Each structure stands twice: as C-alpha cells, then as structure tokens.
Amino acid sequence: MPWQLLDYHCNMKHCKVWEVICFILKKEGVGVGRLWSRDFVTICLSHFFIFLTFYMLAVTLPQFVLDELHGSREGIGLVITFFVITAVISRPLTGKWLNEISKRKILVITLIISTICSLSYTWIDNYSTLLVLRVIHGFAFGMVTTSSSIIVLDIIPEHRKGEGVGYFSLFMSLAMVIGPFIGLWITTQINYSVMFIAVAVFSLLSLLCGVITRFPSHVNATSMVFVKGFRRYFEPLAMPISIVGFLLAFSYGALSTFISVYAKTLGLESIASYFFVVLALMILLTRPFTGRLFDRKGEHILAYSGMLLFIFGMVWLSQAYSASVFLIAAGIIGLGYGAVFPTFMTIAVKASPSHRRGVAMSTFLVFFDSGYGIGSYLLGFLAAMTSYHMMYLIGGLIMLFTLIIYYFFHHRRQKIELNREAEVTTLLEKSN
Numbered sequence: 001m002p003w004q005l006l007d008y009h010c011n012m013k014h015c016k017v018w019e020v021i022c023f024i025l026k027k028e029g030v031g032v033g034r035l036w037s038r039d040f041v042t043i044c045l046s047h048f049f050i051f052l053t054f055y056m057l058a059v060t061l062p063q064f065v066l067d068e069l070h071g072s073r074e075g076i077g078l079v080i081t082f083f084v085i086t087a088v089i090s091r092p093l094t095g096k097w098l099n100e101i102s103k104r105k106i107l108v109i110t111l112i113i114s115t116i117c118s119l120s121y122t123w124i125d126n127y128s129t130l131l132v133l134r135v136i137h138g139f140a141f142g143m144v145t146t147s148s149s150i151i152v153l154d155i156i157p158e159h160r161k162g163e164g165v166g167y168f169s170l171f172m173s174l175a176m177v178i179g180p181f182i183g184l185w186i187t188t189q190i191n192y193s194v195m196f197i198a199v200a201v202f203s204l205l206s207l208l209c210g211v212i213t214r215f216p217s218h219v220n221a222t223s224m225v226f227v228k229g230f231r232r233y234f235e236p237l238a239m240p241i242s243i244v245g246f247l248l249a250f251s252y253g254a255l256s257t258f259i260s261v262y263a264k265t266l267g268l269e270s271i272a273s274y275f276f277v278v279l280a281l282m283i284l285l286t287r288p289f290t291g292r293l294f295d296r297k298g299e300h301i302l303a304y305s306g307m308l309l310f311i312f313g314m315v316w317l318s319q320a321y322s323a324s325v326f327l328i329a330a331g332i333i334g335l336g337y338g339a340v341f342p343t344f345m346t347i348a349v350k351a352s353p354s355h356r357r358g359v360a361m362s363t364f365l366v367f368f369d370s371g372y373g374i375g376s377y378l379l380g381f382l383a384a385m386t387s388y389h390m391m392y393l394i395g396g397l398i399m400l401f402t403l404i405i406y407y408f409f410h411h412r413r414q415k416i417e418l419n420r421e422a423e424v425t426t427l428l429e430k431s432n
Contacts, residue, residue: 035156035157035160035163035164035167037155038214039155039213039214039215040152040155040156040164040168042209042210042212042213043148043151043152043155043168043209043210043213044152044167044168044171045171045205045206045209046111046148046206046207046209046210046213047145047148047149047152047168047171047172047206048171048172048174048175048206049175049202049203049205049206049209050111050114050141050144050145050148050202050203050206051145051171051172051175051176051179052175052178052179052182052202053114053118053179053199053202053203053206054141054175054179055175055176055178055179055180055183055256056179056180056182056183056195056198056199056202057121057183057199058080058179058180058183058256059179059180059183059184059256059260060183060184060187060192060195061079061080061130062079062080063187064187064192065079065127065130067192068192069124069125069126069127069130078131079130079131079134080373080376081373081377082131082134082135082138083134083135083137083138083141084138084369084370084372084373085138085373086134086135086136086138086139086142087138087139087141087142087145087369088142088366088369088370088373089139089142090138090139090140090141090142090143090146091142091143091146091362091365091366091369092233092234092359092362092363092366093143093233094106094142094143094146094147094362103147103150103151103154103215104215106143106147107144107147107148107151107210108207108210108211110140110143110144110147111144111206111207111210111211112207113136113140114137114140114141114144114203114206114207115200115203115204115206115207117133117136117137117140117203118137118196118199118200118202118203118204119200119203120133121133121196121199121200122193122196122197122200142369144206144210145365146361146362146365148210149168149361149362149365150357150361150362151213151215152164152165152168153165153349153357153361154215156168163292163294165342165345165346165349166287166290166294166342166343166346167287168342169341169342169345170283170284170287170338170342173280173283173337173338173341174280174283174284176256177276177277177279177280177283178276178280180256180260180273180276181273181276181277182198183195184260184273185273186198231359232359233359233362234359234363234366235348235352235356235359235360235363237351237352237353237356237360238348238349238351238352238359238360238361238363238364239363240351240409240410240413241344241347241348241351241364241406241409241410242348242363242364242366242367242368243367243405243409244344244402244405244406244409244410245341245344245345245348245364245367245368245371246367246368246370246371247371247398247399247401247402247405248310248337248340248341248344248368248371248399248402249367249368249369249370249371249372249375250371250372250374250375250378250379250398251310251314251375251379251395251396251398251399251402252337252372252375253371253372253373253374253375253376253379254375254376254379254380254383254391254392254395255279255333256376258376258379258380258383258388258391259272259275259276260272260273261388262388262392263275263326265388266320266321266326268323268326271323271326271327274327274330275326275327275330276330278327278330278331278334279330279331279333279334279337280334281331281334282330282331282332282333282334282335282338283334283335283337283338284338285334285335285338286334286335286338286339287338287342290302290338290339290342290343294342294343294346299343299346299347300411302339302340302343303339303340303343303344303406303411304403304406305336305339306335306336306337306338306339306340306343307336307340307399307402307403307406308336308403309332309333309335309336309339310332310333310336310337310340310396310399311336311396311397311399311400311403312332312336312396313329313330313331313332313333313334313335313336313396314329314333314392314393314395314396314399315392315393315396316328316329316332317329317330317333317392318389318390318391318392318393318395318396319389344364345361345364347410348360348361348363348364349361349364379391379394379395382394
C-alpha cells in the first residue's frame with residue numbers, strides 16, 4: 001500500500017483492526033519524512049537480501065567444493081578468505097568514492113555486478129573458476145554493503161539516528177542467522193543447483209529494492225573537501241570503536257562458522273539450524289528497544305549490558321551438553337549481540353563529522369569484516385588443537401577483553417573530552 005494513503009485509510013470508521021494497525025504505524029513514525037519511509041524500507045530490504053546471499057553461500061560453498069568440485073579440505077578455506085579479503089579492500093575505496101561520485105550510480109552498478117556474480121554460480125564446474133568468481137563477487141559485495149550502509153544515513157532523520165541505524169542493522173543481523181538456515185536446508189533437502197538459483201533470486205530482489213530507492217536530493221558541500229593520505233580511506237575518529245567492533249566480530253566468527261560442527265560433536269546436529277532461529281528471534285526482540293534507548297539514555301547502558309550478556313552466553317555455550325543448554329545459550333548471545341552491534345555502528349557514525357560519515361561507516365565495516373575473517377581462522381585453529389568447548393570459552397574471554405577496551409578506548413576518552421568541554425565553558429562564562 002502506498003505510504004501517502006495511510007491517513008486516508010486510518011479514517012475508515014468501520015475497520016477497527018485497521019485503526020489499531022494505523023495507530024501502531026503512526027506511533028512508530030511510518031510516513032514520508034519519518035523513520036519508516038518507503039525509501040528506508042527499500043534500502044533496508046536491499047541490504048537484507050544481499051547479506052542473505054552472502055551467508056547462504058558462506059555455509060554451503062565449503063561443502064560444495066568437497067562434494068561437487070572434489071577439492072581438498074586445505075583449500076576450502078580460500079573460498080571464504082578470498083571473498084572477505086576483496087570485500088575488505090573495497091570498503092575504504094567505496095567510502096572515498098561515495099564522497100566524490102554519485103551514490104546512486106555506485107550502488108546500482110555494484111548491485112548489477114553482484115547479481116551477475118550470483119547468477120554465475122549455477123555454471124561453476126571447477127575450483128579455479130570458483131576462486132576467480134569469489135574475488136569479483138567479494139569486491140562487489142564490499143562496495144554494495146558499504147554504499148547502502150552510508151546511503152541509509154542520509155535517509156534516517158537526524159534526531160532518530162540511533163534508532164534508525166539499529167533497525168537497519170537488524171536486517172543485516174537477521175540475514176546473518178536466516179541465511180545459514182535457508183542455505184543448509186536447501187542443500188540437505190534438495191540440491192546445490194536449487195540453492196544457487198535461490199541465491200540468484202535474492203540477489204535480483206536486492207537489485208530491485210536498490211533501484212526503486214529514492215535518494216535525498218541535498219548534497220553536503222563539505223563532503224567534497226579534498227583530504228590527503230590515510231584520511232581519504234579511514235576516519236580516525238571512528239577507529240577506537242572500530243577496534244572494539246573487530247574484537248566483537250572475532251568472537252562472533254566462531255558462531256556462524258563452527259556451530260554446526262560443534263552441534264554434531266554434541267550429538268545435537270538435528271537442532272543445529274534452530275540455534276540460528278533462536279538467535280534471530282532474540283535479536284528481533286531487542287531491536288525495538290535498543291535504538292530508542294541509545295537516543296534517550298546514551299550508548300553505555302547498551303554496550304555494557306550487551307557485552308556482559310554476550311560473554312555469559314559464550315561461556316554457557318562452551319559448557320553445553322544438552323539441547324536446552326545449547327538453545328538457551330543462543331538466546332542469551334542473541335540478546336547481547338542485538339544490543340552491541342548496532343550500538344558500536346552508531347557510535348562510529350556519530351563520533352565523526354557529518355561529511356565524513358561515509359568514510360566512518362566503511363572504517364567500521366573494514367574492521368568488523370577483518371575480525372570476522374581472522375577470528376574464524378584462528379579460533380578454528382584453536383579448536384583443532386584443543387576442543388570446541390575451549391574455543392567458545394576463549395571466545396567469551398575475548399569479549400571480556402573487549403569490554404575493557406571499550407572503556408579505555410571510548411567511554412573514558414568520552415568522559416575526558418566532556419570534562420574538558422565543561423572546563424572551557426566555565427572559563428568562557430567567567431571571562432564574560
């Protein structure tokens with residue numbers, strides 16, 4: 001239904017159910033110029049579908065290499081590694097280009113390239129060709145996701161940045177848990193060909209949503225200021241929280257990569273996919289509250305409570321020996337991750353000048369992707385030397401270290417800056 005018809009339909013006298021729905025939608029800010037505008041929804045859906053394709057492929061390609069391409073176990077890791085490396089390389093370049101070239105052109109062109117890559121998986125018949133495709137797809141994926149993450153900042157109203165970024169990241173978080181479930185279900189119940197067709201369809205939907213998104217007409221004049229050297233690609237003010245995000249992704253990499261293998265060692269392989277379902281439900285449950293809490297109470301209450309829940313959930317998971325403990329751990333981790341991830345992303349954006357938000361977002365995502373890739377590899381190596389129980393316990397301890405880093409890199413620095421500003425204000429008042 002077109003958004004402009006909302007008020008007309010809300011005046012219907014004889015539709016009590018519709019009146020209740022309209023009341024809820026209006027309270028949430030649905031309508032032109034508000035948070036839940038048509039363009040906010042379409043860019044969020046485009047972001048969701050592109051991440052859905054990534055996670056569907058991430059959990060199924062390694063087994064595809066073994067089953068269909070007869071590759072070696074030593075080589076399957078390169079399928080993910082090549083993709084992540086090229087995505088990481090493309091992110092800072094995209095942040096720079098978005099300040100110099102039309103955002104719409106970059107988004108649409110890279111969505112087209114990504115869609116072509118998704119369609120190409122159905123014709124892959126050897127390992128070398130797959131690696132070449134993963135390099136191209138990874139570069140396009142990095143540009144698409146960085147572009148949409150930056151464009152949404154122009155669409156979200158300024159006074160609802162925390163809430164808007166929270167809902168936007170919800171779509172990525174849901175793709176992170178729904179994608180593996182769909183990918184594994186299709187490959188186990190049907191075959192790889194159908195799974196690749198599904199990936200292509202979701203990629204086409206991402207392209208469609210991106211094309212119909214209307215872009216804000218205003219252009220910030222300061223965005224074209226020429227910047228030399230390191231700052232052309234990275235935003236220094238976003239670096240502290242990006243380092244914290246790196247450590248969060250480092251721990252999370254163990255979940256999406258090894259949870260199915262861990263479940264099998266516990267004799268719980270039949271419920272492994274439900275781990276992601278519970279994780280998604282808990283993330284979904286927290287999102288309506290976290291954004292508003294950020295805007296009203298600040299980031300620290302969400303950051304500390306979320307990190308503590310994530311730590312407790314990882315430790316609980318490391319001691320799992322039954323289905324109930326396994327799924328309860330998923331719920332606790334979901335609550336923690338649902339609070340922490342959008343909080344860190346919003347901090348990176350709000351810590352930077354408005355004309356540098358694109359570079360700030362790409363900076364955060366570069367660190368997050370790097371943490372995800374490195375964490376998956378190193379924690380997997382740790383699990384091979386010890387056990388998956390020990391791997392998840394170490395993952396929880398890393399998050400404890402993350403909490404400490406957050407305090408010194410962000411919270412403490414923020415307090416020092418606020419005290420300095422208060423002292424300057426006091427001196428100015430006295431001088432007047």
